[in-house]
Amino acid sequence: MKTLPDNPNLDHLRRQAKDLLTGLRDIRPDATLADAQASLAEQYGFRTWTDLKAEADRRRGHAEVADPALARRIAGRFGLGDVVGEMRSVSRPDEMGRRWLLQTGRGRWAPRTVDDVYPVTDGEDNARFQEAAARAGVTLPAPVRSVSGAVVEVIDGSQWRVYEWLRSGPPLAAPVSATVTGKVGDMLATLHGLRVPVDGTCPWSSVRLASSSWPELAEVAAAEGAGWAPVLAAAVPTLAELESVGNRAAPAAAVLCHNNVSPGNVRVGPDGRLILTGWEHADGLPPAWELAAALVSWAVIPAGGSTPRGRGLWPTVIGRGPAACHR
Template sequence: MLGSHAAETAARFGLGEVTSFAGPVARGRVGEIWRLDTGRGSYAVKTWRERPDVAEVDADTALQEHFLGAGVPMPAPVRTTDGAVLAEVGGVPLRVHTWVDVLPEDRGLDPAAVGGLLALLHRSAPPASGPVDPWFTEPVGAAGWSELVAALGSAGAPFAARLGALVPSLLDAEALMDDRPRELVACHRDLWADNLRATPAGGLMALDWENAGAAEPAQELAQLVLEFGRGDPARWRALHAVYVGAGGPARLREPRDFTLLLAVQGQIVRVGCRRWLAATTDDDRADNEAWVAEFLDEPFTRDTVTAVLDAVDG
């Protein structure tokens, strides 16, 4: 158990004398978060279910330090006493950030505040080289959706028919995608409501930077307009207008600007379905069914893209 290694964890990262070590206080799709309190402050300790790539963690930590220096509100990464970003404690690889208190996820965050934060992030983003990870650019495609729906139907998935009925709309939306990159910069790429949170003090906090990397700013702008717009054209316009007014470099002008959003929608649904098929307990199946349902309940379609472009035009 990681909890028995509190003192070693604190020593490896130079955090001072431990007062408490509790967890997991949060679980995600790829790991867990523990809270470590010491005489110097509070820290979030993250573990992985699968061993991470050290080079990737080094790169995303350097990027986090860049954005932190530019004033983007986010937890600060903490390095070990010898300057590393990872430490293996009790046979478990882990990393540490300063602890921040955040409120529950909320897609109803003030769109002006969201637009202002994204503008700051994009204004300070360093150039990035491609290619962009296929997760953010590739459609599932007709064959992929057909295979998935057939497997779900054979396994008796309660949402198989619902997904099958939606496939024509998903394919129609995928036809809008264009993976030929223009100007790429380093973006967060995962600022859904679970990773962009309000704080008790009233600000916003950008969490979980492990998926950061090359993207077009307009692609990330589209993602946040849809995630925090909640289907309301007034909220779409407000977020976009404040982003532009705060010096954000992107504009939503054409359907290709929604490529990242549509690609990630398809990838998440596909992963959730595959995990449902591989699940061995009712709890795991229910968890993955709920994950897929988030997108089945409010899919991003060609009509959605057209409505957003009409709302923010001019």
């Protein structure tokens, strides 16, 4: 589920709805702006577009302000220049930490805490991957190294990273247009074509974390009297079959992948280019695994259903030479 930023921008929500409308009309030519607004509200966890706007109005201007001394320490440690304004939170804490906006005499910066990154990393390989991707043509917020050359610095008990602040629109929301999915396919092909070597596959993506089987979960649901228990019980054979897919397959060698190329990590820049964010989970994956995850993120409609062939993502990625590993 999407989450609103700490200081929601109604114009951003309207733009998200208009972008979403373009994607919906690829599937349903008669889709209206009201349909897109309703879908977007649902993705944010609200019953109606009116409810979403009301919450955005209520939260506007409620970003938290960091201790000025902390802002100065971050700016000093990363060589960002003199702080000229308040350091304000951008969003609620996520699974890793929290994102902030800091303005100095040299420009705008995006510091964030990375206290709970899994697997644990010092960010060095991650930053080199981003730098290589940028040289290959992927647009992204450039990682900033500290004055000591480190990617991550411990400041006031938290691990901090800093990125350049790039002006952009809001994060995208699925479904998106065929043009956008084609551009996402281009980015994936570029990243995988770098073939950055890595020591093994990301443990989060390669190990099944659930200890209970589907039949066991169905039995627990039935015992608890859950209203959806019969639906789960009926789906158990299909779920068990899907779980076995690939058991005997030998995955391709892992390379360094972004590991989260989802609509929430992609924005549109002023020049129309896509900006890829959220690099903190970059780790080793067989490229086809990341492609499969991207297809789910971009080609599955949140309210149910899927889009034809990922509307450009699949044919774009497999059709390029650097991405031959997907075939």
